[in-house]
Amino acid sequence: MFTIRENDFHRIDLNLLTVLLVLYREGSVSRAAEKLHLGQPAVSNALARLRDMFDDPLFVRTAAGMTPTPRAETLVAALGPMMEQMQQVLFQPPSFTPATATHVFRLGMSDWVERWLMPELQACLSRDAPGITLQVSASDPFRDSEQLLQREFDLAISVGQSTAATLRREKITSLQFCTLWHPEQLPLETPLTVNDYVGNDHALVSYRGSTWSAIDEQLALQGLSRRVRYVTPYFSSLPAMLKRIPVLATVPAGLAADWVAHYGLRCSPVPVETPEIAVSLLWHKSSDKDLPLTWLRTVLSRVIKALP
Incomplete structure (x- = not known):
């Protein structure tokens, strides 16, 4: 002070x-x-x-x-x-040179977004802005607005919908869901049928510990239901689990290519209607003209749009 x-x-x-x-x-x-x-x-x-x-x-x-x-x-x-x-402070426009900048950004995101996004983003920054440091904090669609308001991080990669009046949300892309399993545990063909889907057990990711989701609502409209054997707030544990037990996991499609390549899983569209996943950048309005954060938003937008 x-x-x-x-x-x-x-x-x-x-x-x-x-x-x-x-x-x-x-x-x-x-x-x-x-x-x-x-x-x-x-x-x-x-x-x-x-x-x-x-x-x-x-x-x-x-x-x-x-x-x-x-x-x-x-x-x-x-x-x-x-x-x-x-x-200089009052009259010269501020500048930000990524190649020589030494700046720390605090980002909020869920674990699947980190797995999907950060390898490519970090490779980009290492090449073009080697002095930049990223600090990632865990978040989820129910908390990221609150965490931003409390200044826990500078920017969220958000899949939520709510936006406080003092925040800005910019939609970058949309993803679908897909269902994965290991063929040694479940010898199923693709694409999955609804009967296959409800006839096998499921692992479910829920940030609030619920065993019910929008997929279950769609199944209920058809007079169907599925068996959820495992509920977790994290996606990261699922690939190894699918290799060991006969369950299905429905996850954002951005994870599919990596999980198929590294864990030998099979992938199919979900055989019922699912909502889209709107991937957005979320930040505080007071940071609208912050040059480093504006630059990072541009980089994030470019990288996200290029991802599978």
Whole structure:
């Protein structure tokens, strides 16, 4: 926290400090007035106020012009760099150079989004922005808005729907669901039939521990139901489980290629209607003009749209 005494600044006018610096540089009231686009009386009046403010003549008229006093020399040496820095902060547009930036981003996402997205994103950043660090926090569709509002992370890759008034949501892509199993455990053909689907046990991912989902609602409309033997809030444990026990798992289709390639699973469209998975970026409105985060949103959008 900055420790400043506000009352000390009540009698300070930054325009006077500008006059001080220009007078020092030009050594002449008339030339300073010309540079400042002011009349000579205005500059003379400013100098009088500066003398009163610092209780020092500051400049003495000599044959060589306006000669600074030791007090003026000290002030200019201290104030000059400060005023230059203030000018850069106030008037130069901020910049962000990914190739040389050393920035830390806090991202929120579920474990399946991390598995689906992060290998490609991290490869992209390692190549184009090697100084960037990503810190991933676990989230889910029911919590990511709340976590953003509490500033637990800077940006969420969200599959939720709710958006608080102070947040922004940008849909990037949509995914479908698919059903996977291991052929050594379940010798099923593709595409799965509804009878195959309800005739075998299921592992279900639920962030709230429920054994019922939108798929069960669709099955119920047909007078059908399935047996859920295992419920977990995590997708990461499912591939190894499918290799060991005869169950089906219905997951976002973005995981299918990786799971089929690395775990020898089989994949089929879900034989009942399922909702789409809307993948969005979610961030706080106060970060709309944050250059590093704007850059990251652009990179994320490009990478997500290119993923299977």
